[in-house]
Amino acid sequence: MLCYQKDYPRPQFVRRDWINLNGAWDFDFDDDNKGEVKCWYEGFHTEKEICVPYTYETKKSKIHDEGVHHYVWYGRRFQAEKEKLSGNKLFLHFEGSDFLTKVWINGQLAGMHEGGYSRFSFDITNLVKDGENLVVVKAEDHMDPQQPRGKQRWVSENFGCWYVQTTGIWKTVWMEYVPDISLNSVKMTPNLQSGGLELEYTVDCPNPLDGRRLEVEAAVSFGGRFVIRTLTGIGKNPTKAFIDLEAAEADNPWGICTWTPAEPRLYDICFRTLYDGEVCDEVGAYFGMREIRIDGPNILLNGAPLYQRLILDQGYWEETHLTPPDEEALIEDIDKIHALGYNGLRKHQKIEDERFLYWCDVKGMLVWSEAPAAYVYSDRAVELFTREWLDIVKQNYNH
Missing domain, CATH: 3.40.50 (Rossmann fold)
Incomplete structure (x- = not known):
């Protein structure tokens, strides 16, 4: 399928230019919570190394300590390319880090996030320099039963179906270069009653339009067969659009191809953001035409x-x-x-x-x-x- 890239962490919104930051990171415990006072965010000395995205509690992390440590630190070097930063933003994404996460780039705070299960991102464009850069992460987690814990224990021993706690980074960390003018998000809602796909676009465009056109093109295909292309002018966020699949598939003997467990048929869709007719950004995705309701x-x-x-x-x-x-x-x-x-x-x-x-x-x-x-x-x-x-x-x- 158009959008599939092995190990790509966000398969419903795919760009080609991304960097996987999983692997070996410097790591240390901070049981006295003195790291920020000692400016560890500028870099810290440690002999420990952890394999991200596995938490220190796991065997595959190379730490394998199931004890409770409320404060942990990570650090690693990465490369930024000056030529790619021209006309682009650089985003740092965390697919999941439990629970309170602070991130510094080259000693400057990029941002913080509370929550263990949702993705979060930081625009680090203005914090990086050409060549080698340093990212430092502090994760703070507690045995607080008010937090969304899931199967994580909040006492010192496992019981029932509550297992060893998950502390810090536990999903992929990655970066991507994103054009200044780009598709920020798209919400896709299949509507079988209307015979098509409802869309809501949110587009980032720092430049004033000054009479120039800002548009999103959506090209739909099925199994390599072209189906339909639409072009939507963007005037505000979000902008709504509709793809009439019923009309587009009128000559198809099967009509609209629906999704079921027995026949999981999916359409590919490619989104291109255009500024005054020039393609600025391209994103790959897919959708299934299906409706679930209660009767x-x-x-x-x-x-x-x-x-x-x-x-x-x-x-x-x-x-x-x-x-x-x-x-x-x-x-x-x-x-x-x-x-x-x-x-x-x-x-x-x-x-x-x-x-x-x-x-x-x-x-x-x-x-x-x-x-x-x-x-x-x-x-x-x-x-x-x-x-x-x-x-x-x-x-x-x-x-």
């Missing part, structure tokens, strides 16, 4: 009753805990679930790697996505959950 006691898929054969999927590995050891492990789990005769799964108390959702889309696996639970009800618990869950729904909406 009395029945759940309907594309208007027909859907009998769900669901398995409870923990998404947990012996040597890597909540982090999948690799993309192949995700595919293997989906294939085994299919082999056992199931058509779906309930992802238990966890927001899984987005590559997992991609392969479920491709292979025809229904997913009930479950929020990680807090275990004390309070105003803070509600606030933490609500803020992060809204981000997660937006991030995974198009799957």
Whole structure:
């Protein structure tokens, strides 16, 4: 498919120019929480090394310490290319870091994020220099049952289905160069009743239009067969658009190709952002034409009753805990679930790697996505959950 790149962490919004920062990072514990006072964000000396994105509690991290450490630090060097920064922004993305994360670039604070399960990003364009740069990360986590914990224990020993805590970076860290004029986001909603795809574009454009055109082109294909191309003028954010697949597929004997677990048919879609007719940005994605709704006691898929054969999927590995050891492990789990005769799964108390959702889309696996639970009800618990869950729904909406 157009959008697939092995190990690419965001398969519903793919650009070609990205850098994977997983691998060896400097690492240290800061049990007395003195690192910021000692300016560790400018660089810190340590003999420890961790393999990101595996947390220090796991075997594959090379640390394998299951004890509780509330404050941990990471550091590594990376390269920035001056010529690529001309006309582009450089974003640093964290797919997941638990729980409070602060990030510095070359000793300057890039930003901070609270929450263990949602993606967050920082524009580091003005913080980097040509050549070698330093990124330092401090992660702070506590055994607070008000936090969305999921399967993470909040006492010193495992019990029931609550396992070793997950501290710090536990999903991919990566960078990408993004054009100054670019597609920030696109929300795709299939509408079988209307026979097409509803779109909401958000576009970044720092330059005044001054009569020039800002547009987004969407080119849809299916199995390598061109279907339709649309061009939408962008006047404000968000801008809504509609792709009439019913008309475009009028000559197709099968009409609109719908998605079901038995036949997981997906359309490819390529978005190009144009400024005064010139292509500035290109993003690859895909979508499935499907509708899920409730009719009395029945759940309907594309208007027909859907009998769900669901398995409870923990998404947990012996040597890597909540982090999948690799993309192949995700595919293997989906294939085994299919082999056992199931058509779906309930992802238990966890927001899984987005590559997992991609392969479920491709292979025809229904997913009930479950929020990680807090275990004390309070105003803070509600606030933490609500803020992060809204981000997660937006991030995974198009799957």
